[in-house]
Amino acid sequence: MPRVLLLHQTSLGKKAIVAVTGVVMFGFLTGHMLGNLQVFRGPEALNHYAALLKATAPLLWGTRIVVLTSVIAHIYFSMMLAAQSGDARPTPYAKRENNTANLASMSMRLSGPTLGLFIVYHLLHLTLGFSPTGVHSETDVYANVMSSFSIWWLAAIYIVAQLMLGLHLFHGAWSFFQTLGLNHPRYNALRRYFAAGITLLIVGGNILIPSVILSGYRTQAQLDAETPAAPADDAPVEARNIVVE
Numbered sequence: 362m363p364r365v366l367l368l369h370q371t372s373l374g375k376k377a378i379v380a381v382t383g384v385v386m387f388g389f390l391t392g393h394m395l396g397n398l399q400v401f402r403g404p405e406a407l408n409h410y411a412a413l414l415k416a417t418a419p420l421l422w423g424t425r426i427v428v429l430t431s432v433i434a435h436i437y438f439s440m441m442l443a444a445q446s447g448d449a450r451p452t453p454y455a456k457r458e459n460n461t462a463n464l465a466s467m468s469m470r471l472s473g474p475t476l477g478l479f480i481v482y483h484l485l486h487l488t489l490g491f492s493p494t495g496v497h498s499e500t501d502v503y504a505n506v507m508s509s510f511s512i513w514w515l516a517a518i519y520i521v522a523q524l525m526l527g528l529h530l531f532h533g534a535w536s537f538f539q540t541l542g543l544n545h546p547r548y549n550a551l552r553r554y555f556a557a558g559i560t561l562l563i564v565g566g567n568i569l570i571p572s573v574i575l576s577g578y579r580t581q582a583q584l585d586a587e588t589p590a591a592p593a594d595d596a597p598v599e600a601r602n603i604v605v606e
């Protein structure tokens with residue numbers, strides 16, 4: 362009886378799964394970065410955004426399930442593809458050429474596991490609250506973020522992880538088009554610009570958060586939230602006499 366190969370058993374099927382799950386994560390990362398940038402609009406904006414996500418159970422759990430499944434499938438099938446390409450060449454190259462393809466796959470093998478470690482650390486730190494700052498509140502996500510990135514080494518962990526993310530996203534976006542069969546010298550420059558653009562957007566936005574907070578700079582919205590409001594004109598005289606330093 363002829364053996365029927367299922368999609369995930371073929372090399373092309375595995376590549377398609379890696380590509381689709383990669384796109385899902387690109388979508389999550391764009392939304393996550395835009396949401397986190399709310400920190401510069403002050404505590405109310407960031408905490409409101411976080412509360413909205415948590416209050417909508419189907420949204421929260423739907424996103425968690427889709428992202429988790431995508432991460433697991435992405436890791437599993439890319440490891441299978443890497444093992445397959447190793448099997449296909451049982452005898453190593455006499456002289457390993459350091460060509461572009463080798464550099465790309467080397468960078469994926471370095472950035473992939475580093476990102477895996479970062480995600481575990483990140484969830485322990487900002488979701489589960491094992492924070493070295495000792496500050497963690499389910500509702501005050503603003504305080505969690507601000508207190509964390511005021512510590513230089515914690516900000517540095519995040520910045521280095523984002524550089525790894527950048528390496529991974531750039532090569533991921535580049536190979537995505539290859540999987541789609543869009544590999545023509547005429548479009549290669551366009552592919553490179555697209556991969557670099559989307560990577561810069563996500564990584565740039567993410568790096569802005571720890572670096573600006575660490576620098577001590579505060580936007581007007583943040584300063585307004587930190588300064589106690591002046592008493593209204595019709596407030597009792599005793600309240601109006603309070604000197605705000």
Ligand code: HEM
Pocket residue numbers: 393397411425428476480483484487488502506519526567568570571
């Ligand atoms: C500087 C960059 C980042 C910042 C400031 C940041 C911030 C946060 C914060 C504050 C939370 C907790 C949200 C809450 O309690 O409501 C969170 C959760 C999370 N982050 Fe990030 N994040 C960053 C980068 C990333 C990256 C690069 C990834 C993935 C590669 C990621 C994946 C996640 C996931 C999966 C969650 C859990 C969401 C959930 O509760 O279901 N984050 N992040």
